[in-house]
Each structure stands twice: as C-alpha cells, then as structure tokens.
Amino acid sequence: MGYQTTPEKINAIFSDLSKDFIIYAPKRFVGDGTFTDIDTIRYGEIADLSEIEFAEKSDYSFKEVLLPISETLFYFTENEIKESDVPKKGAIVFLRSCDLHGLKRMDTIYLENGAVDSYYKRLRDQTKFILIGCENSFDNCFCVSMGTQKSDDYDAYIKVDGETVLVDSHWDLLDTALAGAPPSSVIPDSVTANDTVVTIPETVPQTLFDAPFWEDYGNRCIACGRCNFVCPTCTCFTMQDIFYTDNGKAGERRRVWASCHVDGYTDMAGGHAFRNDKGQRMRFKVMHKINDYKRRFGTHMCIGCGRCDDVCPEYISFANCINKLSDLVNDAAKEEI
Template sequence: MGYQLAREAFSEIFESIKKKYDIWAPVRKEGEGTFSEIDVIRYDKIEDLDEIEWEKRSDYSFKESLLKIRETIFYFTEDETIVPKEQEKDLLIFLRSCEMHALKRLDEMYLKSGKEDFYYARMRKKAKFILMGCKESCETGFCVSMGTNKSENYDAYLKLKNNRVCLDVSDEELKKYFKGMPEAEVLPEFVQANLEKVELPKHLSKESAKLPIWEEYGARCIGCGRCNFVCPTCTCFTMQDIFYKDNEKAGERRRVWASCQVDKYDTIAGGHEFRTKKADKVRFKVLHKIYHYEKRFGYPMCVGCGRCDNVCPEYISYSNLINRLSKEEKRNEE
C-alpha cells in the first residue's frame, strides 16, 4: 500500500515510530574518513530523515546494525555466566536492494546453516527493513550482473520527492502508523545498468586453484582485511576473553569481527595454519564468494555492492579479478 505525505505530516508519524524502534540508516560522518578532510558514510542511529545520506552508497554496510563489531556474548565470574539482556527497542533499518539480498545471505548462514545463532536470531527477530531506491549506479557496484539490483521482500520502501515523503508499505504493523493517510501508487527505483559489469565463471575446474592470477593478486595484497570488514556478507569472527582488573576471575567473552585475509586468522591448536601465503588467502576468499557458497546454497555469496574495490589500499579490483578468472576458464575449455 502506497502513501504520499507532506514532510510535516510524516514527521509526526516518525516521532511515534521512534518510540518503538531504533532507526538505523547510512549517515555522512564529516572528517572521519582516512584523513581529516575526507568524509565517511556508515550506519548509525538517526532521529530525522535529513540525517540520511540518500545519494551515495555507504562505505560500510548495514551489517553493524545487526551484528556489533564487538559483541559481549556473556559475562562470567567464578561461579556463573550471564547472557546480556537483549535491547528493548525493535530495529528499523534502511537498506538498498543489494543489501536486502545480503540480508538473505546472513540469514542463510546464521539461521539455517546448522544450529541457529542465538545472538543474531534475537536481533533479527526485532528488525524490519526499509528499502532505499537507487536512481543511478554507484561507481564500482555490479549488482545488475549479480541479479541483486531489484528487491521485493522489504517491509517498506521510502523516498523523498521535493517536500513530500513517498512510501510503499507491506508490513502490517507499519501500516498502522499510516491509517487514514492519503493513498497513492509508489514504485521503488531500481538501477537498470552498472558502469561495472562482471561475468561469473560458469564451470570452475579444480585447475582454477592453480592459476597464476592468485600469485599475482597475492603479491599485491597486504592482508589488512578491509575488504572483509566492509563486505555485507562476510561473517568471520574471533573470540576474546576480557578479564577485569579489580577481579581477575571475572570478565566477559566477546565476539569480534575478523578477516580470513589477516595473518594467523586460521591458526589452530599446535600452531598449524591452513593458508600462510597471501595468494592462498585471496583465492580462498574469492572462490568462497562465487563458487563454494553457491555450490552449497544455490546462489553466489557476493551481491555486487563494490565496496571491496573502493576500500582496498592496494587498488585490487575484485570485479576485475572475477572477469579475469572467467576468461582463464574459457581459455582452458578451448
């Protein structure tokens, strides 16, 4: 059901919505980028629609609104462990289409792949999602190639048009806030073409793991892990036990974001490390995104948001790597 409201009328409804929901959206952080004169766009709680960055894709994904970078999973003493209480308010999160598809990947891994993850599940059950349209393609995104440029499974769609707020609301609970408001047809805006185009390899062979491009890209990679941290579908984490200074037998266990590209991430008991070379780490990440995950779940893990291309300090283009991999496979089939 669609609505068109004046900004003043919507502001009153928005105040009511905030009583029940913490609202997260991409926000421009002035001077908080790599250097003091560079801005960064990342997710944060908002109080007004004017705080939202509507035009540019966020540098960091929505993931940190559902999965904290550092999350205490329990407190411990000599005698007991205590799980932190869940937050009181529900969540309302603004997403773009590619991120709606990324949410599907997170659900697959945290809720359906083995036993349900307790911490993700309780946050996920409290969350609803508002789709943000994309008038134009971002510079490095390739969502059209990945089939993630369109999405229908949103709870609401919202856009600003002059001094009006246009909404398409599908969630019954959210519809209650707009009862009696003037109805109108509102259609989401979706990107139809990207500047960047990617062709996924259709038939990867075992020989693809031995291709020289892995050594080439591995020689450039510095193992910083930034590509993983901005990715909306990466889920790697590590554990930290924090002991309090005033009582060394008490503390908390935290789940902390981690990266498969960082040295020692995959070190196990006895000091064995599965992938010591940067080339092996790059190969593992790429094939997991476009091959291993798809083999298990039926669709690629990557959603084509293009953030990894933007954030890499060595200018490694993930999309270019995929296209080169496709060309190598075609050459091997000839």
C-alpha cells in the same frame, strides 16, 4: 499499500517509533574520512529524514546492526554464567536492494547453516528493513550482474521527492501511522545497468586453484582486511575472553569480527596456520563468494555492491578478479576441447 505524505509526517512517525526502535540509516559524517576534508558515509542513528544520505552509496554496510563488531555473548564467574540481556529496543534499518540480498545471505549463514545462532536471531527478530531505491548506479557497483538490483522483500520503501514522500508499506504498524494519507502507486527505483559488468564462471576446475594467477594478489594485497569489513556478506568472527582486572576469575566472552585476509585467521593450536600467502587468502575469499556458497545454497554470496573495490588501498578490484578468473576458466575449457 502505497502512500503519499510529507517529510514532517514521516519525522513525526520516526519520533513515535523511536520509543520502541532505534532507527539506523546511512548518514554523512563530515571530516570523518581518511583526511579532514573527506567525509564518510556510514550507518548511524537518525531522528530526522534529512539525516539520511539518499544520493550516495554508504562506505560501510548495515551488517553491524545485526552483527556488532564486538558483541558480549555472556558473562562468567568461577561459579555461574549469565547470558547478555536482549536489547530493550528493536531496530529499523534503511538500506538498498543489494544489501537486502546481503541480509538473506546473513540469514542463511546464521539461521539455516546448522544450529540457529540465537544471538543473531534475537536481533534479527526485532529488526525492520526500509528500502532505499537507486535512481543511478554508483561507482564499482555490479548488482545487475549479480541479480540484486531489485528486491520486494522489505517492510517498507521510502522515496523523498522534494516536499513529497512516497511510501510503499508492508508493515501494519506503518499502515496504521499513515492511515488517512492519500493513496499512491509506488514502485521502488532500481537500476537496469552498471558501468561495471562481471561474468561469473559456472564452475572453476580444481586445476585453477593453484594457478599463477593468484600470485599477483599475493604481491599486491597487504592483508588489511578492509574488503571483508565493508562487505555485507562477510560474516566470520572469532571469540575473545575478557578477564576483569579486579577478579581474574570473572569476565565476559565476546564475539568479534574476523577476516580471512588478516594474519592470524587460520592459526591453530601448536603454531600451525593455513593460507599464510596473501594470494591464497584472495583465492579463498573469491571462491567462497562466487563458487562454494552457490554450490551449497543456490545463490552467489557476493551481491555486487562494489564496496570492496571502493575501499582497497591497493586498488585491487574484486570485479576484475572475477572476470579474469572467468577468462581462465574459458581458456581451460578450450584446451580440453
């Protein structure tokens, strides 16, 4: 249902919901960027509608709400294992349409890719998602090319227009809280075009896996992993056992974010490692995002948010890489003819 209400009413609802939920949204952290005069927009807890950054794209995605950077899975001693407690509160997350599509990719990896990941599921089951519309495209976004500029799979949509708040609710709890508010027709804002446009090849021939094209990225990439850490669909992790100093036989096992671009990701027992070359790592990521994942699950893994382009210190553009690869695929097809 659609409603028209006020910021004061929404803040009162937030206050009530905060008894059972932690509310996360993109918010501005002043002076928290690379330099003291640069702000960062990232996810944090909010209590007031005015704290939410609606006008700009967040530098980081929402994914750490469901996939914490470091998450304790269980505690152990020499005699027993105790699984970590389920969070007492659920979560409410404000996010844009592309990120909602990213959520579907995360669900596929953790809930439909073999055995269900119970640690992800217990957070996912307690989380509600509120859509933020996009009135304008942001720098480096190519969501239209990826078909992720719209989504109707949300628990609510909220738009602030001065002293008016428009709400489209798919959540009975919110419907109850807004009972009596004037009804309104609410259609989420979405863009129809981006400045950045990508063309994704239907298939990539095996001959291009070792093309000199990838060597350019081997020379430029510094393996910092920033592109992976800001990406809402990069979900790789490693495990760490932490032993307590006062008892070397007790500790905890943690799941920690990992990155296919960072040294050590492919290390194996015996000192073996795959993809030591940074160009090979770039190839692995690109092919996973726009080829391998789709062949298995039917949709591209990349959602076109453009955060990887925003954050790269070497100005490597993932969008340009896709287009260059598409050109190579077309050239290879012409040669076959």
